[in-house]
Amino acid sequence: MKLTGKIILRKCCAYKLLEEVKALAERRIIHIDMDYFFAQVEMRDNPKLQGKPVIVGGKASGRGVVSTASYEARKYGVHSAMPTAQAHKLCPNGFYVTPRFEAYKAASTLIMNIFKSYTDVVEPLSLDEAYLDITHLVRPDLPASSIAQYIRNDIFEATQLTSSAGVSYNKFLAKLASGMNKPNGLTVIDYRNVHDILMALDIGAFPGVGKASKEKMHDYGIYNGQDLYDQSERELIRLFGKRGHGLYNKARGIDYNPVKTTRIRKSVGTERTFATDMNDDDKILQKIWELSHKTAERLAKLQKSAKTVTVKIKTFKFESLSKQRSLRDPVRDETDIYNIAYTLYTELKDPDIPIRLVGVTVGNLEKATYENMTIYDYI
């Protein structure tokens, strides 16, 4: 009897594991990104700009930067984040337009509503793009690519704007796919083509491989997905720390990250516990700076600014103390958050009492106004 029980148990476990693997392998993820978004809106609203090299951005005289450029302008080498003055040199006959954020926001709202009409599991990444998990749609008979096509059609009908879609079984591959046939493209990455695509992929195109890591990769002879694939997991962890594991997986087309639906957040914050009780103001303030930086980063991701800043400390006797400041003008910048946190800390901290934890939280969040946005908000 006992033995049978064990066997059944084993079967159940194996079955459960199989189900989990299947669930991951069978996810259906779509990434949609609008084509030359700001520029396309401008071209839609002003027919004279049709087919022209259009550059949307700040003024060259005011040290402005390019928000985006139409594909015609990209042929001249113009791209996002480039100083507008430089764009003028590369493309002197371009049509330069200052951004109209309200128009982009209006288009964005229409697009996001279309996404939500297909699935509740939508993760917007910026005004013009989002991940959608359509695994649990009631029409499993429809290929994900057809659903992506329906969505693109709906977007075009509602906004007269084209978009590109990537369809795959995880977020990393879906996003990679959406960029492969831009503009106005639809690309599927599945088990048949994933290997070839990844092996040929430039190492800089793997998520998390920025400029610095790309150089480091080159130093180690890793130029593309194949070179990455050839590294052992142990070696990648040795070279890139915690990220090594993720990189090892990415080379194999594995990404377990779920599509995260946005929740309404009331506050954002981080805290750190010190390894030993701490009474060194310099070290604590250094930590507060790091926490302010992290908090600002998270606010930027959420495209929010905050009207309260709170500093919390826990004394060596585990007593929690906190102090909050409400602000007339919302903050989102790390320096502003730090300056307020610094004042709160000095008001809160007893010089004779060591602490074991410090935290910085911002609350009363509101949508960041576009005027305050930096280009980093779009990346």
Ligand code: TTP
């Ligand atoms: P992206 O989707 O990165 O670019 P895009 O839509 O202009 O072009 P495509 O997707 O076809 O390659 O960004 C969306 C919008 O965000 C873009 O139209 C303008 C804005 N943006 C900036 O303002 N600054 C930037 O540095 C970037 C990358 C984007």
Ligand code: MG
């Ligand atoms: Mg885009």
Ligand code: MG
């Ligand atoms: Mg985008």
